[in-house]
Amino acid sequence: MTAAVDGAGVVIVGGGHGGVEAAVALRLGGYDKPITVIDRGTHSPYERPPLSKAYLAGTSSVGEIGLRTHGYLSARGIDVRLGSSVAGIDRATRQVDLADGMRIGYEHVVLATGARPRQLQVPGSSARGVLGLATIEQADALRSQLRPGARLVIVGGGFIGLEVAATASSIGMDVTVVEVMDRLMARVLSPVMADAFLRRHREAGATILLGQSVEGLREDRGVVTGVTLSSGRTLPADVVLVGVGSEPAAELAVRAGLDTERGVLVDETCRTSDPSIFAIGDLVQSWHPRTQARIRLECVQNAVAQARIVATQILGRESPAPEVPWFWTDQHNLHLKIAGTSLGADATFVRGDPQSDRFTVGHTRRGQLICLEALNRPKEFMEAKRLIARGAFINSHIAEQPDTDLAAAEVPGQEMNLD
């Protein structure tokens, strides 16, 4: 392997949650060589979660959703290059090639390019007024179309689509959500939890169509006018939001010859198939000891946790213990926090009344708690993170009693009847 270019440091590609956290964690950990963050965008690094909520609603501004200020980063010698993109990585000479022709030597690269919204593969999907949502620019485009009475059709009943549906309904838009599965957020939520969200969105006036797929988009002189379903029905639309999942922005990794499969493949320490190149966040398929599987997690928590792992790896220190991943979504008055993932669960329990807007669904595998969906019950979410982290066994019958603490349902492992 070629030695690093003299004085070369870390080049981080992508200035989102993961990229910025990696830069800061390296510097705070005492890394004294150059740190460069390359980002395609023209905005100073910012938070993504508000884009479908407070920022979209206009209750928070660009200035309020910043990740770290320019002043903070530059004072710590973190060189953030906005409006810049990477053409390729020359692994033999350990240099990153920028699109503008500059080259930066490195001892480590951290890929943090994230994921981008998947596009609809149907006729008409490139018409004007058909939008995705992942960046400030896309949020601005969507925001400019939000007005009372206008017709918004959302393709996809996942987190992003439904957060936008809540924001749009609350300002009096005419909202329709089209979901191909027979329930909302099917990939991550239990059916009983999905039902609570379905009821709330309908109460707020949104039309939710389940088990319906989109055949094509209608347009008039290049501007979208409607969404045609496979049933033949056409929903008139002034604007269409596509929220049908994301795909990892792995092109650079592919060009660099790194191993990829529905994302960049990394080990527990976030190393790619080239040990001097790390990858983190929504971009990666990483081995998670808790789930005993390779998974791609799309959440702030995972991006930040992996950034901190990479920083310790580069600094030659012990990495923090793997965290229980967690997620959240806010739609209307429903604040849902999920600890863990339900992958591989073999039993489920419900705490509280599932017809209400305050209950919890737990998932266990061979008696051990692996996931908890807490609707407007943040205390149980906090408890569940700790219980999952230590592999606690839960007696479901005790857990389902409404007036007991979740922690009171913990039992010693040997008392569980596992067969």
Add this chain to the structure above:
Amino acid sequence: MTDSQSVTVISRDGDTQSNIEWVRPQSLMEAIRDNDLPISAECGGFASCATCHVHLDAASYRAFAEPADDEIEMLEGEERYTPGTSRLACQLPFTVTDGVVAAQLASPPVDF
């Protein structure tokens, strides 16, 4: 309009104190984090993770609006929760108080 407020940040174990300037428009969490003190603040300021839990002195506690129900419930799930002193620092907008704000970190620190 005053745009700066002094804050004394006490470490979780109580052994060290740092004096920092809290400036508009930072939340208290951002002021602590951006002075490179060991606060994890994982979710970035949405009252979603309770990794910016602090204990405030009594006078400072009274200087802020009461916590929302959600924040109280998050705090109740914290090991070091004490009613009347515990807050999530991300939920404290820039505020000028009569004296110095004293805040002791209560969440497990991030260790770089």
